[in-house]
Amino acid sequence: MKTRILSSIAFVFIIAIGFILKFYVSNYFFDVLILFIGIIASYEASKIFNKLGRYNDKYMATIFPCVLMLSLIPCIINDNKLGVEYTITIAIAVIIVFALITFLLQLINSKKISIEIKARKIENTTKVKFSFNKALNTLITFIYPAFLISFLTLINHFEDLSSTFNGLADKGGYISIFVLLFAFLVPIFTDTFALLMGGLFGGKKLAPSISPKKTISGAIGGFLWCVLLSVTVFYLFNAVPSIAELFSATGIKVWKIAIISAIGSVLGQLGDIFESYIKRQAGVKDSGNIMPGHGGMLDRFDSHAFVAPFIFVAFSIIFALI
Numbered sequence: 001m002k003t004r005i006l007s008s009i010a011f012v013f014i015i016a017i018g019f020i021l022k023f024y025v026s027n028y029f030f031d032v033l034i035l036f037i038g039i040i041a042s043y044e045a046s047k048i049f050n051k052l053g054r055y056n057d058k059y060m061a062t063i064f065p066c067v068l069m070l071s072l073i074p075c076i077i078n079d080n081k082l083g084v085e086y087t088i089t090i091a092i093a094v095i096i097v098f099a100l101i102t103f104l105l106q107l108i109n110s111k112k113i114s115i116e117i118k119a120r121k122i123e124n125t126t127k128v129k130f131s132f133n134k135a136l137n138t139l140i141t142f143i144y145p146a147f148l149i150s151f152l153t154l155i156n157h158f159e160d161l162s163s164t165f166n167g168l169a170d171k172g173g174y175i176s177i178f179v180l181l182f183a184f185l186v187p188i189f190t191d192t193f194a195l196l197m198g199g200l201f202g203g204k205k206l207a208p209s210i211s212p213k214k215t216i217s218g219a220i221g222g223f224l225w226c227v228l229l230s231v232t233v234f235y236l237f238n239a240v241p242s243i244a245e246l247f248s249a250t251g252i253k254v255w256k257i258a259i260i261s262a263i264g265s266v267l268g269q270l271g272d273i274f275e276s277y278i279k280r281q282a283g284v285k286d287s288g289n290i291m292p293g294h295g296g297m298l299d300r301f302d303s304h305a306f307v308a309p310f311i312f313v314a315f316s317i318i319f320a321l322i
Contacts, residue, residue: 003293011291011300015184022180023173027156030180031069034152038065040297041145041305044287048298049137051282055120055130056137060102065146067098072150076157084154084164084316095147099139106131144305145298151308155180158315167250167322174246178237182257183311185233186264187303189226191272197221211276223265230261251318260314264307271306275299 014033021029039062046061071094075087082090106113113127122130154161158176159168168175198218206214234257238244247253275298279287288296 007291007293011294019177019181022156023177027160027173027176028073030156031073031153034149034156035065035069037152037297037301038069038146038149040288040290041149041301042141044296044298045145046138046141048278048282048284048287049141051284052278054137054140055116055134056141057102057106057134060098060105060138061141061146064095064098064142065150068094068142068146068150069153072153076154076160082163084161087154087161091147091150095139095142098142099135102138103131103135106134145301148305148309149301151312152180152183152304155183155308155312155315158319165316165319165322168319174243175250175252178243178252179311179315182230182233182261183304183308186226186230186261186311187268187271187307189229189261190222190265190268191303192222193225194218194222194269197225207273207276210273210280214273214276219269222269223262226265226268227258227261231258249322251322256318260311263314264310267306267310268303271303274306275302 018030018033042065043058043062046056046058049056050058068091071090072087075082075090107128110127113131117125117127117130125133156176158165158179159173161168194214195218198213198215198221201215201217201221203215203217205212206216206219231254234247234252234254238247238254275287279285286295287298290297291300294300
């Protein structure tokens with residue numbers, strides 16, 4: 001427990017430093033943090049999928065978050081003249097192209113593929129078929145978790161997406177700070193209080209065959225506390241007159257925060273259960289050991305991977321209506 005608490009403190013400290021650098025220096029410092037998260041989480045996901053028998057290229061899986069970030073940032077700078085829809089389309093195109101490159105690299109290294117097929121004792125296949133399946137499985141790692149986590153980058157640059165959300169221009173960075181903090185806190189509130197409420201009330205298991213420790217009381221408690229605390233965070237920000245004016249001007253209202261946090265809490269728990277499912281299928285307890293007491297980076301950000309895209313879309317709708 002002591003190790004878990006120390007890891008949590010270190011995690012919060014690093015995230016806090018990221019927010020400070022974002023506000024006082026540049027958004028791009030937080031992009032580096034998100035990239036680091038994406039690289040480690042993708043590597044861990046690749047290992048899990050390999051243990052599942054979904055053989056993939058761990059090197060391409062690990063490199064891809066860098067490639068994705070390099071494709072997103074040029075779209076975002078210069079006031080995002082391409083627009084959000086084209087930025088996301090480009091990201092999807094990068095996923096497909098990089099998967100094709102992975103397939104071609106497998107074919108080029110046909111000797112290595114032959115050795116791998118023999119080592120893994122795979123029958124009734126060909127080098128082309130195995131290479132295609134491997135590229136397809138690698139593509140899965142491009143999406144989960146890399147592409148999903150990359151939505152944190154888009155959230156980090158909400159004010160820079162001014163060609164799509166012109167109502168966010170010259171807002172001083174407060175809007176993206178609030179939404180990014182919100183995207184981080186929804187899973188944290190849910191996970192923390194699901195654990196506390198589950199331990200306090202116990203009761204029927206939520207998904208005993210997937211994650212034996214999760215309870216229905218914990219899931220409900222995490223959900224309710226997430227909504228309550230998210231609304232509290234809104235009111236804390238709203239207590240500052242200048243930020244209250246920004247919220248009013250950009251359409252951020254308490255009832256919207258309540259709805260978004262409620263849906264986000266459910267998605268976060270689904271993300272947690274999904275990762276627990278693939279780990280159980282793979283026969284592993286944790287995705288890694290980078291965070292003592294917590295496990296791997298994917299263990300820490302499995303909920304965020306499901307929540308971040310929703311948070312981005314939800315607030316994009318709000319800002320598009322300004």
